Amino acid sequence: xxxxxxxxxxxxxxxxxxxxxxxxxxxxxxxxxxxxxxxxxxxxxxxxxxxxxxxxxxxxxxxxxxxxxxx
Numbered sequence: 110x111x112x113x114x115x116x117x118x119x120x121x122x123x124x125x126x127x128x129x130x131x132x133x134x135x136x137x138x139x140x141x142x143x144x145x146x147x148x149x150x151x152x153x154x155x156x157x158x159x160x161x162x163x164x165x166x167x168x169x170x171x172x173x174x175x176x177x178x179x180x
Contacts, residue, residue, distance in 0.1 A: 110170055112173045115133055115154065115175070131154065
């Protein structure tokens with residue numbers, strides 16, 4: 110099952126924990142899918158100028174689009 114990642118916010122983009130990253134997936138979503146016997150596949154958020162060609166959503170059993178991050 111694919112999980113769409115969140116883009117980093119301006120505050121988190123420059124913290125040491127997220128250095129060299131553009132997006133993230135909350136581990137609770139991954140654990141939820143794995144607990145049900147599935148395999149989580151991250152669908153990485155990219156800028157509009159970048160493309161991700163190595164994932165075929167048609168080959169997945171589902172796609173989880175999580176709500177936006179909360180404060």
